[in-house]
Amino acid sequence: MARTQVHGASLAPAGIVLGIGLGGFFDGILLHQILQWHNMLSARLPPTTMANMKTNMMADGLFHAFSLLATIAGIALLWNALKQRGDFPPSGLALVGYLLAGWGWFNLVEGVIDHHILQLHHVLETLGVSAWDWLFLASGVVLIGVGHVMGRRRHFPGHAASAMRRP
Template identity: 30%
Template sequence: MAGNETKDRSIYSKRNLWSGILFGVGLIAFIDETVFHQILRWHHFYDKSTTDIGLISDGLFHAFSWFATIGGLFMFTDLRRRNALWLRRWWGGVFLGAGVFQLYDGTIQHKLMRIHQIRYVDHLIIYDVIWNTTAILMIIIGLTLIVQTRNSQQPGKDASHEHQ
């Protein structure tokens, strides 16, 4: 039986992490698309073409963000139903997913691929530093939470039913 418990912990540990990561990616993408694309109108997902293409790319990006968010929440609900939710680990995944996505956006999409910038202004570096520093802080918070839960899952400790 101990072998099955260890296997279940490993499976649920990964599911908690991936549920949080999916939700985090979806949430930060939703915030990016809603705030920077729609409300502030600083850029579109794809700015190398017409405004119509930019709007279509925003719609596809918005759909992606909702699929990721909903997928993460379906996994979250399943974990709750199975009494296998490790909330701290899930939050670690949320911060990690959001941070990695934002850092990818700020470095790969903004600088390497140049499909859009945060904002088209002089002194863009200020926006880039804030964007990427925030991403790195989210990654650090996420990794810290994940490492804390990894240590609490040592044999003999019952972390599999944490509801904090």
């Protein structure tokens, strides 16, 4: 069978940048705010005084601003990709895959830099460097791998079997 060629822009950049933004929001909302396992600078400035808590809150706010900017940039990239693709509908599975890959890249980069290199905070701050930090990195690697595999699969309308083939 002949492969169907995809025309226009790739969903990969849009999905990855959106995934970075959404991964940041997931981390900030769940781990920083709801579970309160850590703050952006909690390893350097433990939130034991009001001044440290205010500084951590400001750093968390800047972190959320970065997440918002990445999400907006991802939406702009997605919009551009959809315009360039013309009449070919994008694959929802591919976009979800690249979102997962972006989330994984967020976990991997943020985990290496903030948890291990700069030691700004840890996944579960009270434990310091722990298995949680390494699991966070591992989740990034898994999300990157699964996301890119999903993102490279295409669904072409009218060709059910083509969802399992690479273009």
